[in-house]
Amino acid sequence: MIALDGVCFSYDGAPALENATCRIAAGESVALMGPNGCGKSTFLRVVNGLAHPSRGVYRFDGAEITKKSLADRAFAKAFHQKIGFVFQNPDAQLFCSSVENEIAFAPRQMGLPETEIARRVADCMALMQLEALAARPPYALSGGEKRRVGIACVLSQNPAVLALDEPFNGLDEETAALLGAVLRQLHGAGKTILLATHDRQAAAQLCRRAIRFGADHTLREESL
Amino acid sequence: MIALDGVCFSYDGAPALENATCRIAAGESVALMGPNGCGKSTFLRVVNGLAHPSRGVYRFDGAEITKKSLADRAFAKAFHQKIGFVFQNPDAQLFCSSVENEIAFAPRQMGLPETEIARRVADCMALMQLEALAARPPYALSGGEKRRVGIACVLSQNPAVLALDEPFNGLDEETAALLGAVLRQLHGAGKTILLATHDRQAAAQLCRRAIRFGADHTLREESL
Amino acid sequence: MHIPENYLSPATCAVMTAAVAPVWAVSVKKIQKQIPMEKLPMLGAGAALSFLLMMFNVPLPGGTTGHAVGGTLLAILMGPNAACVSVSVALLLQALLFGDGGVLSFGANCFNMAFVLPFAGYAVFCGLKKLLRGTAGELTAAAIGSWVGLNAAAFCTAIEFGLQPLISHDAAGLALYCPYPLAVAIPAMMIPHMLAAGVVEAALTAALYAFLRKTSLAAPSTARATGGVGVLALLGVLIAATPLGLLAEGTAWGEWDAETVGQMLGYTPAGMEHGFSFSALMPDYTVAGIPEIAGYLVSAVCGAALLVIVFKLLTLRKSNRSGSL
Amino acid sequence: MEAPLPSWLAQDEAYRPRGDRDAYLGKNLLSLLQLLSRAQVQRGREGRFSPSADAKLLLTLTAVVLTALARSGMFLWLMGALALVRLCLLPARQLWHTLRPVLGAAVFTAAVLLPAAIFGRWLSCARMLARVLISMAWVSLFSHTTNWNFITGSLRRLHVPDLFIFTLDMALHYIVLLGRSAAQLLEALTLRSIGKNTEKYTAVSGVLGGVYVRAQTLSRETVEAMLCRGWSGDYMPACGSGRYRGAVYAAIAGLVALFIYLEGFV
């Protein structure tokens, strides 16, 4: 499903990914681990088509993802629907005027009928325990609440691949356990999961396989 | 040192703290715990004089902290020097043009001699392993690197009270262990530590006492 | 230069809205063709910028406010079509959210500030840029362009105000809307705009443009090739046609003679003789056969409601208001 | 593995701030930031029985148009009375927020009209003032009792092009964003301004640059977040609910009928 071949990426000359080669099959659940600044977030940005490799090739479902291929709106829309991204900083991810609208954004862009949108919004709010916050503007929430909204609005899109950048950060214990259970169920239902995290325990519970990033921005396989 | 009496606070009518009463003595180390949205960050904002109670009184070292008392610039400066705040979202905390300047900001404000400033900057960068990033602009860092800079630039101010809002979030295991060690040493050196966290283990290692916030924004004591 | 509610007659508002509607349509079409998808949110950022600039406003004598708009800057950065949409949206926000500028006069405000201003400013900028070479030349062109743009908009506003006493007044010759004639409105609007607001706009435009150029964020405008003659011609025709439209609406043809104008300018104190009494405020109390009772009833309701409001506001003062941020 | 703390960090800080006045530029920068941080878009609060936003918008537009057209004092009084009655049903705090722009506009208009009034046109001036007050009150009532989420939806129902609605939504987003990042910066700055700043001008320019860079980053991230969630240039805003639309249309019809009657058209 996801295939990187010798991908390099650097921010203004500072390398963040070096010669990354890996394969992730559909339905797999993979942890991304490594010290701060090793390139996990950058890897997820490349996988989501937000950053494009300066060298090497990234293929998603066999189609190469480049700036040019994403300029085709229909293709870009289909690609982004298939892969959902929970940002490391939830503040950066939320832009609608209320939690409800935020969660409804993706299904609305997909052109679903209003009843289906309402159903998905209600389900996702229930999953992330957001019912009480439905009408609140996302910027006026506590850190953990923002994180929950960020996760809910990706779930409502029902993507085939979930790219989660440290999703447990800032969640209270109960919600973290809940999210773990949801992710396990999603994995059971055949979704592909990419989980960047520093929490070895959470990674081991959810994933069979880990990609470990070194401080030199290279990556190698590891089993958990 | 820190004394709250019946403090209430609400954001635009939505309560975030209800009738909070507590005492924290100098040299204590206290964990703030509770579910998302219970008011931990708000508590720390009140303690740092960023939010003022709508009802109740907050005293720091015997002096009442109100909008009016902080209008006295000399008093405000002394107060802010004594208490250092690591924000929940490190993005919101950093505003200088390089990591080095960011860390040097507080000692420079205090009018320390240049050699002392250089020493403090070097020490803090070593503590948080930031040497390699000294010249980088803080907004072009990874999430965990930003967090480390946020902590380092509060340490360089050498405050008597450290108010840390989920400081372990986003740190890799090694750095988290290092931060834990530093905090324990600081506690040993007589600093007061307020630690908001969801990590029961880290709280138990660092603190004797916890203040537990309920979902109804009230608080009660708990021993760890 | 936001025109508030009820300074312009409804007919004027309708004409101005009709004049600006095709501009919107054309702008939207062009934007969808010219601006790539991932740049579209910049329109919102432009609207936010313009909105913030317009918050810093000072009241001017002559019935309006003076402030920078930033329309020319937006036109230089994103093209005049995008600037038109951005400033229109900023004006809508102001009208609906802050009551700054009327809802009815929204069309007129857009005509002045979202159409005349960016297009005129952009045209001057483009013309001057060819003459003045180099970075300094470009900044000068931006400054002069924005000054001209703002003053062109202020001039349109002044004309719209000044025509009001001519085209709408009641049987007694009393103006129903803005009471100041052209001879008062034009200097009252133009002097502060030429000396103050225009200079602020020019300085802001040049400073921001220089900053953006330095950080190489000012991408060359996407709409360069398409502007030019057609837009200018449209502008000219619309400006020429607007007063005609106002006049052609029929009420004022007869009075459009030197005598009436002179009379208006002279401010013959015709209203004086009515004397000062409260009932004169609603002189046609019983028009169309409404019994006087109804009038008193309505007044009673108003009085009672006012009392409730004052009481509520007093309770507000007592309860503390410091809780929220 | 525990390295000892640096000696200065193990000691208490003996620091006494000296008196210090901020440089002119610094002060102005702070007040600018404060202004920006207050640029939060107010969000109207919907009552429990609030009708759908597009109907309310139409009602408000009708009221404003009729107020502008009315020549009979009676109709103006009526519109004023309706606005006052609605106003006094609001809770005190919301009432104050709603009234503030109206009072501001009244003072401004009165000042502008003063010369004309002195020249003997006080009657027409009074009438204009009344019109301004009444229509301002209606508009202010609308904006303070309508949730902004629903306004974009109602504009969509009124066939405003999506590009406008999108720009409006983005503008609201950016205003909040800019205000919030200014507020956060201000907080960070006050917390860490603990003494005399020797390099005021570099600090000031750094902070200004900081605001700019942050706004830039945040807007880039917004676009990325939208792209990731399936946005592809065409925008699908939310539609508001269709509650009580019939009742509001009836009210509109009633107003128009009253207008026709009072203005003597029948």
Ligand SMILES: Nc1ncnc2c1ncn2[C@@H]1O[C@H](COP(=O)(O)OP(=O)(O)OP(=O)(O)O)[C@@H](O)[C@H]1O
């Ligand atoms: N800027 C704001 N505007 C309005 N309400 C807010 C704002 N910030 C927080 N709140 C609300 O205040 C309450 C307390 O928030 P606070 O940030 O203190 O929670 P917290 O305990 O820090 O939670 P978390 O563990 O998620 O960080 C929550 O209900 C939250 O929704």
Ligand SMILES: Nc1ncnc2c1ncn2[C@@H]1O[C@H](COP(=O)(O)OP(=O)(O)OP(=O)(O)O)[C@@H](O)[C@H]1O
């Ligand atoms: N916007 C940026 N501009 C320049 N360099 C950046 C930027 N973002 C990240 N970097 C650099 O790229 C490298 C990889 O960053 P990345 O965010 O991918 O790390 P990460 O593995 O996600 O770390 P963390 O665990 O701290 O989140 C780091 O060295 C970082 O300093």
Ligand SMILES: [Mg+2]
């Ligand atoms: Mg990361």
Ligand SMILES: [Mg+2]
């Ligand atoms: Mg918090």
